[in-house]
Amino acid sequence: MKAPLKLLLCHHGSSGARAAETLAHEVAVPGTTTLVHCLVVPELWAGMQGDDWLNNASTRDAFGNYVEGMLESDARRELAAVESGCRERGLAYESVMRFGNPAETVLAVAAEVGADLVVIGAPRKKGEQGLNSRMELEKLVRGLGCPLLIAAHP
Amino acid sequence: MVYTKKSPALLIIGVVMLLWGWLNASGNIDGMQQYFQKSAYSDHLKVKEKFDAEFRVASEIAAAENKPAPDMKMPKSKFDQAKAFQSNMSYIFGGVATLLGLLILAWKPKEGNLDYYLSIFPGMAYILLIAFLVRWGLDPMFANWGKAAQPTLGWNFASIFNLNYVVLGIVIGIVIVNVFKIPDWAANGVRTARFFLKTGVILLGALYSATELAQLGAISVLLIGFFVLGSIGVVLYMGRRMNTGNSMTAVLASGVGVCGVSAAVAASPVVNAKAGEIAYTIGTILVWGVGCMFLFPTIGHLLGMGPVQFGAWAGTGILNSAQVAGAALAFDPHGIETLKVAEIFNITRVLFLPIVVLWLATWYVKHEVGAEKVDLRKVLFAKFPLFVLGFILMFLLSTLGAFTPSGHYQGKYFSSAQIKEDKLLKGKETKAIEAELARLKEPAGAKQLQDFFTEKAINIGQRHATPEDAYKGLTELVANRKVSTREQETLLKAVGKMKGLDAVAAGAIDKASKAAYHSSKTIGAFRDWLAWLFAFGLIGLGMQITMAALKQAGGTPLIIGGVVGTIKAVGSLIVVLLFVKEFI
Numbered sequence: 001m002k003a004p005l006k007l008l009l010c011h012h013g014s015s016g017a018r019a020a021e022t023l024a025h026e027v028a029v030p031g032t033t034t035l036v037h038c039l040v041v042p043e044l045w046a047g048m049q050g051d052d053w054l055n056n057a058s059t060r061d062a063f064g065n066y067v068e069g070m071l072e073s074d075a076r077r078e079l080a081a082v083e084s085g086c087r088e089r090g091l092a093y094e095s096v097m098r099f100g101n102p103a104e105t106v107l108a109v110a111a112e113v114g115a116d117l118v119v120i121g122a123p124r125k126k127g128e129q130g131l132n133s134r135m136e137l138e139k140l141v142r143g144l145g146c147p148l149l150i151a152a153h154p
Numbered sequence: 155m156v157y158t159k160k161s162p163a164l165l166i167i168g169v170v171m172l173l174w175g176w177l178n179a180s181g182n183i184d185g186m187q188q189y190f191q192k193s194a195y196s197d198h199l200k201v202k203e204k205f206d207a208e209f210r211v212a213s214e215i216a217a218a219e220n221k222p223a224p225d226m227k228m229p230k231s232k233f234d235q236a237k238a239f240q241s242n243m244s245y246i247f248g249g250v251a252t253l254l255g256l257l258i259l260a261w262k263p264k265e266g267n268l269d270y271y272l273s274i275f276p277g278m279a280y281i282l283l284i285a286f287l288v289r290w291g292l293d294p295m296f297a298n299w300g301k302a303a304q305p306t307l308g309w310n311f312a313s314i315f316n317l318n319y320v321v322l323g324i325v326i327g328i329v330i331v332n333v334f335k336i337p338d339w340a341a342n343g344v345r346t347a348r349f350f351l352k353t354g355v356i357l358l359g360a361l362y363s364a365t366e367l368a369q370l371g372a373i374s375v376l377l378i379g380f381f382v383l384g385s386i387g388v389v390l391y392m393g394r395r396m397n398t399g400n401s402m403t404a405v406l407a408s409g410v411g412v413c414g415v416s417a418a419v420a421a422s423p424v425v426n427a428k429a430g431e432i433a434y435t436i437g438t439i440l441v442w443g444v445g446c447m448f449l450f451p452t453i454g455h456l457l458g459m460g461p462v463q464f465g466a467w468a469g470t471g472i473l474n475s476a477q478v479a480g481a482a483l484a485f486d487p488h489g490i491e492t493l494k495v496a497e498i499f500n501i502t503r504v505l506f507l508p509i510v511v512l513w514l515a516t517w518y519v520k521h522e523v524g525a526e527k528v529d530l531r532k533v534l535f536a537k538f539p540l541f542v543l544g545f546i547l548m549f550l551l552s553t554l555g556a557f558t559p560s561g562h563y564q565g566k567y568f569s570s571a572q573i574k575e576d577k578l579l580k581g582k583e584t585k586a587i588e589a590e591l592a593r594l595k596e597p598a599g600a601k602q603l604q605d606f607f608t609e610k611a612i613n614i615g616q617r618h619a620t621p622e623d624a625y626k627g628l629t630e631l632v633a634n635r636k637v638s639t640r641e642q643e644t645l646l647k648a649v650g651k652m653k654g655l656d657a658v659a660a661g662a663i664d665k666a667s668k669a670a671y672h673s674s675k676t677i678g679a680f681r682d683w684l685a686w687l688f689a690f691g692l693i694g695l696g697m698q699i700t701m702a703a704l705k706q707a708g709g710t711p712l713i714i715g716g717v718v719g720t721i722k723a724v725g726s727l728i729v730v731l732l733f734v735k736e737f738i
Contacts, residue, residue: 044702047703052415056536066422129430
C-alpha cells in the first residue's frame with residue numbers, strides 16, 4: 001500500500017480515538033502524509049436542552065453558552081494534543097472541526113480534503129461509559145471513496 | 155443573520171387550513187364529520203327531529219288557517235357549533251398564514267426585527283396544523299376505534315392508554331423530530347412552544363379561587379418540600395456512596411429532585427457539570443419523564459383517582475415538569491381541573507428551583523477542591539421564574555373582578571340583576587312556596603326549621619340562621635320571583651334540601667338558586683384557549699425530545715435516577731392516596 005497523502009483521522013478524545021491516532025502515526029509517512037484531524041461535535045448536543053420550558057431565556061442562554069464553551073475548550077484541547085503528536089513525528093497537520101452527524105460529517109470532510117485513507121477507532125465496548133454517539137459504520141463504508149482503517153479497541 | 159427561510163410551506167399550510175374551513179362551512183365533509191363528531195351528531199339528529207316535528211305542526215296550523223308556511227330556522231346543534239368552530243378557526247389562522255406565506259415568498263428578507271419575527275410564523279403554523287389534525291381528527295378517530303374494538307378486546311384501548319389529543323400530539327412531535335427532522339423553515343417557530351406553555355400557565359391563574367389556591371398551595375408546598383428535599387438528599391447520599399463525582403451528583407440531584415430537565419439546565423453551569431454528566435442526566439430524566447407520562451394516567455384511572463389526587467401525584471411524582479402538564483391533560487383531556495392542580499405543583503417546584511440551585515452550589519463548593527464560590531444573590535435573581543409573576547397577576551386580576559364579578563368560582567358568579575325574565579319563578583311555583591311558608595310558620599314547621607339549621611350548622615354571616623331568616627328569605631323570593639342576595643341564596647338553598655319540603659317548592663328554590671348563577675364568557679373563553687395553548691405547547695415540546703438525548707441515559711446516573719424516581723413516584727402515590735382528598 002502506498003503511503004497516504006491525505007490521511008483523515010477521526011478523533012474526539014475517547015480511548016478508541018487515541019488508538020486510531022497511534023495507528024495513524026504508524027501508517028503516516030513524515031514528509032509525505034498530511035494528517036487531517038476531523039473532530040465532530042455530535043449533533044445530539046442540539047437537543048440537550050430537551051423539553052425545558054420553565055427557565056427564563058437568560059438561564060437557557062447561560063446553559064447554552066456554558067455547554068458551547070465547554071465543548072469548544074474540550075475540542076481545542078484534543079486538537080492541540082493531536083497536533084503536538086504530529087509535530088513530534090514530523091507529520092504535516094491540518095484540522096477540521098464540525099458539528100453534525102458523525103458518519104455524514106466524516107464523509108463530507110473526506111470528500112472535501114480528498115482523503116486517500118480514513119482512520120477511525122473501534123466502537124466502544126458495551127457497558128463502557130461514554131457519550132452514546134456511535135459512528136454509523138455501514139453509512140460510512142458505503143459512502144467512502146477511499147480505504148477505511150479501524151484501530152482495534154485498546 | 156437572516157432567519158426567514160424562503161419556502162412556500164407557510165402558504166401551503168394556510169391554503170390547507172382555508173380549504174378545511176371551506177369544506178366545513180359548505181357541508182361538503184358532513185359525512186366525515188358525522189364519523190368524527192359522533193356524540194355531537196347524535197345531538198344534531200335530536201335537534202333536527204324536534205325541529206321537523208315543530209315545523210310540521212306549525213305548517214299544518216298555517217295551512218288550516220290558509221296562511222303561508224311559517225319561516226322557521228332550525229336551532230344550532232352541537233354538531234353545527236363544532237363545525238362552525240372548526241371553520242372559523244381554520245379561516246382565521248389559515249387567512250393569516252396565507253397572507254404571511256405570500257409575504258415570505260414576495261419579500262427579500264433582510265436582517266432585522268421583521269425578519270426575526272416573520273421567521274417564527276411558519277413553525278407556529280406547522281404546530282397549529284398538527285394540533286388541528288390531532289384534536290379534530292386523530293383524537294375522535296382513536297376514541298371511535300377504542301369503542302369499536304371494546305366488544306372484541308373486552309377493554310377500550312384508547313381510553314386505557316389515554317390516546318387523546320395530548321398524548322397523540324406529543325407522540326407526533328417526538329416522531330417528527332426523530333424520524334423526519336424539523337424542517338429548517340419551521341425551526342424558529344417550533345421554539346415558541348415554551349412561550350405558549352408559559353402563556354397557558356399565566357392564563358390559568360385567572361381560574362383559581364382564593365380558597366383553591368390557598369388549599370392547593372399549602373398541600374403542594376408540603377408534598378413538594380418533602381419529596382424534593384428528600385430526593386435531593388437521597389441522590390447526594392447515593393452519589394457519594396457510588397463515587398459519581400461531585401458535579402455529576404449535584405446536577406443529577408437537581409434534575410431528579412426539582413423539575414427535571416429545567417433544573418438540570420439551571421444547575422449545570424453553577425456546579426461546573428461536565429458535558430458527559432449533563433448528557434447522562436438529561437437523558438435519564440427524559441426517559442423517565444416520557445415513561446411516566448404514559449404510565450401515570452393509566453394508573454390514575456385504574457385507581458379511580460380524582461383531579462386533585464391525580465394532579466397532586468403527577469405534580470410530585472413525575473420528574474420532568476413538561477410531562478407533568480402532559481400527564482394531567484392526558485388524564486383529563488376535556489376538563490382542566492387536573493391541570494389546575496398539577497400546574498400549582500409545577501409552580502411550587504419552579505419556586506423551589508432557585509433555592510435548590512443555591513443549596514447545590516453551596517454543597518458543590520464545600521465538597522469540590524478548588525471550586526469557585528458562587529454569587530448567591532445573582533443566582534437567586536437569575537433563576538427566579540418570571541412567568542410565575544404573570545400567573546399571580548392574573549389570579550389577582552381575576553379575584554378583584556377584572557374578568558368577571560369577583561367571588562366567582564370556576565367562572566360562575568352570583569348576580570340577581572342579570573336573571574332573565576324567562577328564569578323568574580312562575581305563578582305555580584310561587585304558590586307552592588307560599589303554601590310551604592305558611593306550613594313552616596306553624597310551631598311544628600318552625601321547630602323543623604330550627605332543628606335543621608342546628609343540625610346542618612347553617613349560618614348567616616357570623617350568627618346561626620333562625621326560622622325568621624328563612625321566612626324573610628322565602629317571602630322576598632315570592633315577592634321578587636328571584637333570589638336577591640348571595641346570603642339569601644345560600645340560606646334558601648339549604649332550606650330547599652330540607653326533608654319533607656314540597657317537591658314543587660323545593661324545585662322552585664333550586665331553580666331560583668341556579669338562575670342567579672351565571673357563567674363568565676371571559677373565563678369560559680380562557681378555558682377554551684387554555685386547552686389549545688397547552689396542546690400547542692406540548693406538541694412543540696415533543697419536538698424537542700430527541701432520541702439522541704434519550705439514548706444518553708445510562709450508567710450510574712440511570713441507576714440512581716431510576717431508584718430515586720421510583721421511590722418518588724411510589725412514595726408520593728401512597729402519600730396522596732392516604733392524605734389528599736378531593737376537597738375542591
